[in-house]
Amino acid sequence: MKKIIVPVDFSEFSENALKVAATIAKKYNAEIVAVHMMGLSTAVLTKDSSQSMEGMFYMKLTQKRFEEFLDKEYLNNITVHQTVKNFAVFSEIDDVAKEFDAQLIVMGSHGSSGLSEVFVGSNTEKVVRSANTPVLVIKDDASFDVKTAVFACDFRDESVVVFSKAKALFEKLNIEVKLAYINQPGDSFMSTSQIEQRIVNFLVQLKGAPILPEAVTIYSDFTVEKGIFNFAKRVKADLISLPTHGRRGIAHFFSGSIGEDVVNHSTLPVLTFKM
Known part of the structure; x- marks a missing residue:
């Protein structure tokens, strides 16, 4: 176990996943790759200068939130890599796992039911459906024992x-x-x-x-x-x-x-x- 991918959306669910990833990483001397997907439109990032400035603003803002989010005691003595991608689809998390040669993806989830399950689905479900890397789905703040x-x-x-x-x-x-x-x-x-x-x-x-x-x-x-x-x-x-x-x-x-x-x-x- 060398690297663990943790998708981060700054929610309590992604923090639950981060805590579990930290537990596994400490036990097996692994590194964590925290990835956030901004989902900005291509136009915002590539068109005229004002839109490029807007894209730069969101990127800087995300990096600041990332630093605050990862400032946790349970991450002490763990090597944590940060990466911000403009992926809009969670299925591309597997590409990040391949890029970093990760052996595990850890995600938090609240689950879904009823019409939301039929018409929308959860981001976690999309990763489970598409990732070739094993996916560990965490539902709450319980310790991973x-x-x-x-x-x-x-x-x-x-x-x-x-x-x-x-x-x-x-x-x-x-x-x-x-x-x-x-x-x-x-x-x-x-x-x-x-x-x-x-x-x-x-x-x-x-x-x-x-x-x-x-x-x-x-x-x-x-x-x-x-x-x-x-x-x-x-x-x-x-x-x-x-x-x-x-x-x-x-x-x-x-x-x-x-x-x-x-x-x-x-x-x-x-x-x-x-x-």
């Missing part, structure tokens, strides 16, 4: 690579992982023997220390989302983790994304890995 995590997936072959990444990160963070397959009624329902065979086929493809099939819990519930939450509660997990497909547009609207729904509705921190 994670000992047990749930990792839920469908155990298809396409999930092997992403679980291997998750497994490596959990080992770095010294987090015990509880694996779960959520079986639900409907078209995707499978018998226990079918699920067990899929799990075996999945586990034999993993490198490193073997994981026995008995380590995976087959948990039945009415929806995948409910199953993840109820299983996490049963095992007293501190964190929920899962892969996300990052659906976009019409496909996302009609079929939804379990990863984004879990991020929106979970009270626990959520760690996502894009497939």
Whole structure:
């Protein structure tokens, strides 16, 4: 763990994320990259001199707010990089992560529901949908003391690579992982023997220390989302983790994304890995 990206909008939610990033950074001697996206129009930045002066004013103002925002005791002895981008879309946070070779993005979120979830969505949801870097979503000001995590997936072959990444990160963070397959009624329902065979086929493809099939819990519930939450509660997990497909547009609207729904509705921190 070398660098952690923290998107900052100067809200209490981004400060919650910053506190968690500081906890992880101190534990693993990592650096933090705090990034703020101004979202100014291109016209303000590139046209005539008066508009350029306006852009310069906003840039200086943002830098001043940044310095005040990052003047926190919990950041003492941590190397913190500041970067101000004119990105208007949160999906480009992943570009910042690549630029700084970061291994983790930490974001604060209040979640969303109802019409706002359908028509607008949250900035955090956009990052979860698009980032190739793992995204840790923090919901409140609680201290980040994670000992047990749930990792839920469908155990298809396409999930092997992403679980291997998750497994490596959990080992770095010294987090015990509880694996779960959520079986639900409907078209995707499978018998226990079918699920067990899929799990075996999945586990034999993993490198490193073997994981026995008995380590995976087959948990039945009415929806995948409910199953993840109820299983996490049963095992007293501190964190929920899962892969996300990052659906976009019409496909996302009609079929939804379990990863984004879990991020929106979970009270626990959520760690996502894009497939």
